[in-house]
Amino acid sequence: MQLRKLAVEGAFEFRPQIFTDDRGIFVSPFQETALREALGHGLFPVAQTNHSRSRRGVVRGAHFTLTPPGVAKYVYCARGRALDIVIDIRAGSPTFGRSDSAVLDTEEFRAMYFPVGVAHAFVALEDDTVMSYMLSGEYVKENELAVSVLDPALELPIPRDIEPIMSERDRDAPTLAKMEVEGTLPDYAECLRIERALYTPA
Numbered sequence: 001m002q003l004r005k006l007a008v009e010g011a012f013e014f015r016p017q018i019f020t021d022d023r024g025i026f027v028s029p030f031q032e033t034a035l036r037e038a039l040g041h042g043l044f045p046v047a048q049t050n051h052s053r054s055r056r057g058v059v060r061g062a063h064f065t066l067t068p069p070g071v072a073k074y075v076y077c078a079r080g081r082a083l084d085i086v087i088d089i090r091a092g093s094p095t096f097g098r099s100d101s102a103v104l105d106t107e108e109f110r111a112m113y114f115p116v117g118v119a120h121a122f123v124a125l126e127d128d129t130v131m132s133y134m135l136s137g138e139y140v141k142e143n144e145l146a147v148s149v150l151d152p153a154l155e156l157p158i159p160r161d162i163e164p165i166m167s168e169r170d171r172d173a174p175t176l177a178k179m180e181v182e183g184t185l186p187d188y189a190e191c192l193r194i195e196r197a198l199y200t201p202a
Contacts, residue, residue, distance in 0.1 A: 001014055001015065001016050001017065001028075001031050001033070001034035002014070002015040003015070003034055003037065003038050005038070006086060006100040006102075006112075007095060007098050007099070007100040008086050008087070008088040008095050008098055008099065008100050008118055009088065009093055009094055009095040009115075010039075010115035010118075010195075011086045011088075011100065011112065011113060011114050011115060011118060012035075012038045012039070012112070012113045013102050013110055013111070013112055013113075014029070014030075014031075014034055014035075014038075014110065014111045014112075014113070015108055015109075015110050016028050016029055016031065016109055016111070018108070018109060027109045029076040029109050029111045030043070030074060030076070030111060030134070035074075035113065038113070039113070041199040042199070043074065043134070044072050044136035044198040044199060045136065045198065046134045046135070046136070047135060047136055047137050047138050048134075048135045048137070048138045048139060049132070049133060049134055049135070050131075050132070050133040050135065050139075051078075051130065051131070051132055051133075052130065052131045053079075053128060053129070053130050054080075054082075054124035054128075054129050054131070055124060055127045055128070055129075055165070056124055056125060056126055056127045056129070056162070057123075057124065057162050057163055057164065057165045058123070058124040058129075058164075058165045058166075059121065059122070059123050059124075059149055059158065059162075059164040059165065059166050059170065060121060060122055060166075060167075060170065061085070061119065061120055061121025061122065061146065061149060061170065062085065062087050062119035062120060062121035062146060062147050062148070062149050062156075062170075062173070063119060063120055063121070063144060063145070063146050063170075064089060064117065064118065064119040064120070064144075064145055064146070064147070064186065065116075065137065065143050065144060065145070066142075066143040066144075066145060066186075067116060067117050067186035067187070067190055067191055067194060068190065068194055069137055069140075069143065069194070070116035070117055070136075070137070070186065070190075070191060070194040070195070071116065071135050071136050071137040072113075072114060072115055072116050072135070072136040072195060072198065073112075073113070073114040073120060073133055073134070073135050073136075074111060074112070074113050074114075074133070074134040075104070075111060075112045075114070075120070075122075075131060075132070075133050075134075076104060076109060076110070076111035076112070076131075076132055077104035077105055077106065077109075077110075077129065077130065077131055077132075078106070078130040078131070078132045079106060079128060079129065079130035080105070080106070080124065080125070080126040080127070080128050080129030080130060081103065081104070081105040081106075081124075081125040081126045081129060082103070082104050082105070082122045082123060082124050082125055082129050082131060083101055083102075083103055083104075083122060083123040083125060083157065083158075083159065084101060084102055084103075084104045084112050084120075084121075084122045084131075085099060085100075085101045085120070085121045085122060085123075085149070085156055085157070086099060086100055086101070086112065086114055086118050086119070086120055087099040087118060087119040087120075087121070087147065087154060087156070087176075088118055088119075089117070089118065089119045089147055089176060089179070089185050089186065090117040090118065090185065090186045090187065090188040090191050091180065091185045091186065091187050091188060092187060092188035092189060093117075093188040093191075096188070097153075097154075097176065099154060099155075099156055101156075101157055103125070104122075104131075115191065115195055116136075116186075116191045116192075116194050116195040116198075117186035117187075117188070117190075117191030117194075119146075119147050121149050121156070123158060123159065123162060123164070125159070125162075136198055145184065146169060146170055146173035147173055147174065147175070147176050147179055148170075148173040148174060148175050148176075149164075149166075149170070149173075150164075150171075151175040151176055151177075153175065153176060153177060154176060
């Protein structure tokens with residue numbers, strides 16, 4: 001398993017080894033040993049798993065969870081191809097306002113770890129793109145917020161040949177600057193405290 005530290009503090013990309021033979025392939029998109037190497041601890045206690053299927057051009061996000069309670073995520077693409085994006089919206093973070101991305105697909109089976117408090121979005125690059133998530137918290141509607149992926153200040157790498165297909169909620173999401181003024185962004189120190197509480201020391 002290869003790992004890459006992303007431009008957003010605390011976020012990582014993982015690339016597993018793929019085994020192939022005449023039957024097909026075998027791959028492990030999540031391996032706790034690799035996560036411990038990156039983070040110093042294993043995976044959070046999984047409270048919910050999510051599965052989404054999207055047609056080409058669908059943009060979901062950028063979503064985040066009100067902090068507290070906050071949610072950490074581990075994400076991979078089980079079918080198709082997606083551009084996965086993480087944005088640091090944690091007020092006080094050393095990488096505040098930065099983003100990073102990776103193409104997740106069924107060729108390399110890369111996976112992404114997102115710490116508590118960051119925003120997550122993806123763009124489906126093919127029809128029938130399936131994204132699979134493990135989350136540290138369950139979905140509670142009133143805790144789920146969004147920041148605009150179309151915010152020009154974020155300069156997110158939405159492919160120019162794609163006309164984004166978005167929910168009304170995501171299309172109307174506020175800019176990062178507006179959320180900062182309104183005081184609705186997660187606090188970096190609080191995010192770290194919540195994340196530390198998720199894990200048993202290694």
